[in-house]
Amino acid sequence: MQAPAAPATGRLTVEIIVPCYNEGEGIEGFHNQLSQSLEKLPYAFIIRYVNDGSTDRTAEALAGIAARDERVGIIELSRNFGHQAALSAGLDASQADATITMDGDGQHPVEMIGEMIAAFAQGFDIVLMQRREDRGASPFKRLTSETFYRGLNLIADTRLVPGAADFRLLSRRVVDGLRELPEHHRFLRGMIAWMGYRTAILPYSSRERLVGRSKYSLRKMLRLAMDATFSFSLVPLYLGVFLGILFIGLGVAEAIYVGSLWLGGRYESLAPGWSSLMFMLLIVGGTLSTILGILGIYVGYIFQEVKRRPSYFIRSKGGRSDPGGR
Secondary structure, three states: OOEEEEOOOOOEEEEEEEEEEOOOOOOOHHHHHHHHHHOOOOEEEEEEEEEOOOOHHHHHHHHHHHHHHHEEEEEOOOOOOOHHHHHHHHHHOOOOOOEEEEEOOOOOOOHHHHHHHHHHHOOOOOOEEEEOOOOOOOOOHHHHHHHHHHHHHHOOOOOOOOEEEEEEEEEEHHHHHHHOOOOOOOHHHHHHHHOOOEHHHHHHHOOOOOOOOOOOOOHHHHHHHHHHHHHHHHHHHHHHHHHHHHHHHHHHHHHHHHHHHHOOHHHHHHHHHHHHHHHHOOOOOOOHHHHHHHHHHHHHHHHHHOOOOOOOEEEEEOOOOOOOOO
């Protein structure tokens, strides 16, 4: 396996992207853990926090961290654009040899960073961290997560690793490649898997959150699932075609049945039944409405893509201004 080329500076630069949304109470504790872990590693680190429109004291906490640690840079987004957009903002800023994305709530173990870089040094462009267990997650969240991965892998051409979220390492060429994928509805897990670069998978056990609870509400999870489904699969459209063919077949079968009654002279059996008629009308009407709804969603996605609106806007930058250390 071919190892990645040595950086021009002779020392590997690694940037860590941490999106933040209302993490003011725990972000300093996370940064302390991260700093202690990085002190043991012989690489040039840049830590890039992306404040995704937080409404608590996250901005003040990050400013204090940047004042004490010269490795820290801050990107302040103009409003809350969402987790995937915040990650994209950090990735767009990165010029390091390797870029690691992770959450700032403490659930991603910082001590695994050394193993991730070691896998990168062996020639892997992508190092995915696969969660073995999700501490603190409710049974409903674990069930929906498992169902999501199984369902998407069943209908999509791009296969996702179950339990592998946004804790990963990307080589410089993968990050550069992501900049050539300007989708508005961004599902980075699928986009990175679709690129097809050599990938290593490392298992990890998630930790308890430092403070608070997950910011990923049911609405946000459903939105992410929709972005993944409609961005990486045409199966919903095929399902509509299948249902149309199915009801055409039922119509043909009904015509054959009625014809057989006419030919057999059993006219009394042709008395109309209001219940069966209404039942068929409701089924057909519901099917047509479903198909039109699916088509409408795809058209809506196309409409939002052709407007070419950016996924985020940056209000300000602070701390370290040179994200690549060059």
